[in-house]
Amino acid sequence: SSITLMADTGGTWKEVSRNNYDASGTHTGSVAICFPPTSGYYWTCPKNEGNIFFLDMQGGTDQTIIRLNQPTADRFDSGTVITLMFTDAGTRVRHSGYIKLKNSADFVSVPFSSITLMADTGGTWIEMSRNN
Numbered sequence: 001s002s003i004t005l006m007a008d009t010g011g012t013w014k015e016v017s018r019n020n021y022d023a024s025g026t027h028t029g030s031v032a033i034c035f036p037p038t039s040g041y042y043w044t045c046p047k048n049e050g051n052i053f054f055l056d057m058q059g060g061t062d063q064t065i066i067r068l069n070q071p072t073a074d075r076f077d078s079g080t081v082i083t084l085m086f087t088d089a090g091t092r093v094r095h096s097g098y099i100k101l102k103n104s105a106d107f108v109s110v111p112f113s114s115i116t117l118m119a120d121t122g123g124t125w126i127e128m129s130r131n132n
């Protein structure tokens with residue numbers, strides 16, 4: 001399990017996401033599966049199915065994510081926090097104009113790693129934390 005906090009005013013903290021993950025296979029909270037696109041680097045996660053997404057690589061390796069939920073109708077509201085969970089190694093989340101990663105450094109998954117992003121305006125995302 002994990003919890004993500006954001007600094008608030010006056011030295012206090014505000015909860016922005018919570019992950020109640022049980023490695024035995026029981027998942028509680030809003031968990032959904034995100035599948036790779038049939039081609040390209042633009043991924044779409046089901047926005048009305050949760051905030052935690054297990055990325056199912058469909059047996060593929062060396063996947064790259066450059067943009068999330070690009071079509072306007074699929075975009076998450078600004079301020080929405082999501083966590084992408086990876087069971088396999090080798091998926092790259094690329095720093096770009098659409099996904100702004102800490103220190104402009106790409107994220108490359110390792111088994112059971114994750115990255116937490118916050119939706120900004122115009123279909124862009126900002127990294128909040130990573131576990132790899």
